[in-house]
Amino acid sequence: MVVAYFVNLGLLFFTYAIAGWCMEVCMKYRRYRRFINRGFLTGPWLPIYGFGAVLITLGVNAIASVEHSVGTTFLIAFVLCGTVEYVSSWIMERRFHARWWDYSQKPMNLNGRIWIGNLMLFGFAGVFVDNLANPLLFRAFAGADLRVRAVVACLLLAVIAADYAATHFVLKLIKTGVESSEADNTEQINREVRLLLSDRNYLYKRFADAYPDVIYRTERITERMNAIRAETEKLRREAEARRDAMARKLAQGREHLAATLEPIGSIKNALVRDQQALVELLCDETPASEAMKSLKGGIDRSREP
Numbered sequence: 001m002v003v004a005y006f007v008n009l010g011l012l013f014f015t016y017a018i019a020g021w022c023m024e025v026c027m028k029y030r031r032y033r034r035f036i037n038r039g040f041l042t043g044p045w046l047p048i049y050g051f052g053a054v055l056i057t058l059g060v061n062a063i064a065s066v067e068h069s070v071g072t073t074f075l076i077a078f079v080l081c082g083t084v085e086y087v088s089s090w091i092m093e094r095r096f097h098a099r100w101w102d103y104s105q106k107p108m109n110l111n112g113r114i115w116i117g118n119l120m121l122f123g124f125a126g127v128f129v130d131n132l133a134n135p136l137l138f139r140a141f142a143g144a145d146l147r148v149r150a151v152v153a154c155l156l157l158a159v160i161a162a163d164y165a166a167t168h169f170v171l172k173l174i175k176t177g178v179e180s181s182e183a184d185n186t187e188q189i190n191r192e193v194r195l196l197l198s199d200r201n202y203l204y205k206r207f208a209d210a211y212p213d214v215i216y217r218t219e220r221i222t223e224r225m226n227a228i229r230a231e232t233e234k235l236r237r238e239a240e241a242r243r244d245a246m247a248r249k250l251a252q253g254r255e256h257l258a259a260t261l262e263p264i265g266s267i268k269n270a271l272v273r274d275q276q277a278l279v280e281l282l283c284d285e286t287p288a289s290e291a292m293k294s295l296k297g298g299i300d301r302s303r304e305p
Helices: 002-032 047-062 070-096 116-142 146-180 186-198 202-210 219-260 264-282 290-303
Strands: none
Touching (some): 002 146
């Protein structure tokens, strides 16, 4: 029973790896209007899809006795497939100095390796795999003899192992070309790698076509990017310091102005008081003319609140 389960998982891996390859080829055909053999390997499979489907299956089965719902399946696929994509990107970049996909321009991305749009698709795909595809596939596997399934799984495993060995030589050449490049930008390295692969056989040229947007990063480029980031951060801090200094000077100027300038209302009241005192000194009610009395009356009325 255990052997049959793991054989079925192996067949499940290859089924989804091939389905993922077909989907990627169709997507690239719509974009470029030509066939592009997608994938890290040369054969018609993308292992990342197979690993993702197997992990979803194992994760759902592991907690099936406790919780099994569409929401839980979505969350498991969201986390596990996102982790696979992130780790795959990190390992391949560390090993071959190249980033095969980059989501830096996408919203809500993590270091350009994963982004929320793909994670949501992984979640929905996980629900489809667990509730629709897997039941049909497991029933189809159960209809075949276990020995036949085991032989098919072993043959496919041998073929994909040979495919990986052949691909390893391609990637080794690419890695050597990247490391020996004197270029300080990924566009020039990309051109050099494509030129390096152009006069070789299909296995090499296919790889250049499969990832036309690959981003190569040597130590030189990494150092340059770090220097640019450091300089940008330095300029940002200096701009913030100048802004804060200007704000402090403006605040101090307002305080000084408020402390040294007498309010206009106070000045007006003082002038009116002085004016009234002068009028009272000059104006005697007895000999004053009607014009003087009228003027004094107007001044008195202006002082009223």
